[in-house]
Amino acid sequence: MTMRSFWADLPTEGRWLLSTVAIQTLGRGLTLPFTLIYLHEVRGFDLSLAGVLMALIAIAGLAVTGPAGALTDRVGARAVLLVGMASMILGNALLAFATTPAAAAVALVLVGINFGVSWPAFNALIAAIVQGALRQQYFGVNFALVNLGIGVGGVVGGLYADVSRPSTFTVIFLADAASMLVPAALLLGPLRHLHGRAEAPEDATTNPASYAQILREPAVRRLTIITFVAIFIGYGQFEAGFPGYVRAVAEVSTRSVGLAFAVNTAVIVLLQFTVLTRITGRRRTRVMLAMAAIWAAAWLLLGSTGAVAGTPLATAGVLGFMAVFALGETLLQPTVPAIANDLAADHTRGRYNAINAGAFQLGSITGPAAAGVLLDQGLAGLYVALMVAGCALIAVLTRGLERAIPATANGVPAEPSAGVP
Structure with a gap:
């Protein structure tokens, strides 16, 4: 491609x-x-x-x-x-x-x-x-x-x-x-003819698209929790946890913090299309497992900067964290929305995306709060350990998600049943 x-x-x-x-x-x-x-x-x-x-x-x-x-x-x-x-x-x-x-x-x-x-x-x-x-x-x-x-x-x-x-x-x-x-x-x-609305099929039940019914689906529940955890240990740390840790523990300059965000953006822009080419046709859950492993490595790298605080090695570690973390982002962003929309029927797509968005926002609210408490108490080691544990939890939940979703939602064609040509 x-x-x-x-x-x-x-x-x-x-x-x-x-x-x-x-x-x-x-x-x-x-x-x-x-x-x-x-x-x-x-x-x-x-x-x-x-x-x-x-x-x-x-x-x-x-x-x-x-x-x-x-x-x-x-x-x-x-x-x-x-x-x-x-x-x-x-x-x-x-x-x-x-x-x-x-x-x-x-x-x-x-x-x-x-x-x-x-x-x-x-x-x-x-x-x-x-x-x-x-x-x-x-x-x-x-x-x-x-x-x-x-x-x-x-x-x-x-x-x-x-x-x-x-x-x-x-x-x-x-x-x-x-x-x-x-x-x-x-x-x-030019797009005034689009409405993005689909009528429910005639055989649908009286209330076929309630949030309660959607959340009863095991795949939706697992994907929602994965999204929450990913944002809690990911984007939820960008505003408070990451800057707080690198300033108080790694002791790097504010200029280096700004440069780290620039590195993050550059890696995403430069690698996203290459990553898309590599993951097309592969199981999305396996891509998410790779993302969890990459993010765990990124957090361990950031945690190591505390041992060389205030040195050029600490600055290099902070920049490296953002580069490695960005690679994981290029795996996460194409897969989770695609799974959510492939699980949804046309007439329930708005609710499926709203559930996923709600998990994202909840992670964005609770992530900074948790980081603030831990870092304010001087628990930097526990903070990094929590982030790595979150990556492990994503891996466990993703294996369960793989068993709960159809192959088509997982990014690969469904295999024909035995005896079917």
Whole structure:
């Protein structure tokens, strides 16, 4: 598989969607690393208050994910996405001029609403457009473009934003709002015929798509727990655990922390398509097992930096951690969404994606909290051990998932029954 063949195989709607990803995430990259700085250093809010305000994004997102999944199935992914984009535009525009905690709180809740509704709706829309093995490849390429946009946006924002000039922060938040106009115009223009909604089959039961029924499926429960644990020990550590550990234990510079995130983005952008080529046709659960092993190695590498704290070796270990961890990300991101959407029926896709998104958000909320408690108590060794144990738990759960899902959801064709030609 080459990038050219992948692009040629995509339906026109898929090309349209993919072509705007880097643009809209570039706007997010402009503000993502600097929102806390803006609230604290520009608007003068206490650091503790700024942290609480930032938590509203994840809390609001988690609160609306369930209803968003149901609405995606009932009214269609396109309509839900447009609501989310409108919320994001309003939230960033309000945040650009927010001078009081109340105004900032409303703005960040609106931003969180967008994140809560966009994941299930966007994944459902992709799954409605792209079928088969191409779907897994799409999720992977989309992930690389998201990282590219956020990475470039972060660099541009870092060069432009200046706490001594508050107007620069107003500009980047308005630019983030404006970036959402591009995908909104796409959904209102060339893709206005898409609705991302499927009717339930005639033989479906009266309430065929309730969350309770979906969560009774062993495969869904296992995948949900895997997602939660993966985010708890993964992205949930990026905001608090990783920076806290490398500053307090590895004793590296803040510049090295920023460089580590740049390394993470670069590895994902450079390797994602190669990884997709290698994993296409392989069992997705085996890919997830490889991811768990890679992440365990990454956390052990980070843990070793404490023994050489404050030295160039510690800095190298921190950068190496982010590079190895990024390799694991390139295995995780194409597989979990593909499994979730292949398990779902067309008319339940929104709810399946909402369950997966909810697990992601819950891990993003609890991960930093756990890291803060452990590191604040000086339990750095226990912190690293917990992360490695989480990788082992993912491996155990993945073996159980492999037994619970059909071969087609696991990325390989179903084997014919005995006696069937």
